Amino acid sequence: MAGILWLILVAGISLNIYHMWRTGQISGLAPQTRRERLRLLWVVVGVVNFVAFIAHVIGDGTCSLFGRERLVDGHYLVVSHGKDISFTPGGYWFSYWHGVVFVTVHLVCMFAVSGLRGRGDLKHESRAI
Numbered sequence: 001m002a003g004i005l006w007l008i009l010v011a012g013i014s015l016n017i018y019h020m021w022r023t024g025q026i027s028g029l030a031p032q033t034r035r036e037r038l039r040l041l042w043v044v045v046g047v048v049n050f051v052a053f054i055a056h057v058i059g060d061g062t063c064s065l066f067g068r069e070r071l072v073d074g075h076y077l078v079v080s081h082g083k084d085i086s087f088t089p090g091g092y093w094f095s096y097w098h099g100v101v102f103v104t105v106h107l108v109c110m111f112a113v114s115g116l117r118g119r120g121d122l123k124h125e126s127r128a129i
Contacts, residue, residue, distance in 0.1 A: 013047070039116045046109035053102040056095070061085045064092050065099025 057063050062080035064087060069078045076092035077084040087095060 009050075035116050039113055042109050042112040042116070046106060046113070049102060049105045049109065053098070056098055060087070060091070060095055062095075063099045063102075064095040065103075 053063075061083075062078055062085050064076065064078045067078040067080045067085075069076050069087075069092065071077075074089070076087040076089065078087060078092070078095075079085075
């Protein structure tokens with residue numbers, strides 16, 4: 001299942017890059033304008049954030065932000081897909097706040113990338129670095 005999700009992610013990123021290249025939003029593989037470099041930076045931050053979150057979810061089995069939890073004998077039990085996954089209090093709060101940071105950073109990246117989208121023809125922008 002994880003392999004299928006990775007293939008979907010890679011296909012989505014590839015289609016997005018191809019679309020950006022075809023519409024003139026990026027001029028090649030190496031960004032040449034300030035806007036292209038900023039967009040690439042925000043895309044890289046978003047991808048690293050996503051990969052870190054997926055690694056976290058695979059490592060712990062779930063994210064406590066999106067699950068129902070209850071405290072039993074000093075351990076948090078988070079229900080995910082019908083299973084109770086045990087967390088220490090520190091692990092629970094790390095998982096919770098990592099989920100909050102993931103959602104926040106991902107939204108900021110999406111808005112930054114869409115805000116840096118070319119409003120006109122990028123061929124008229126300065127290519128000076």
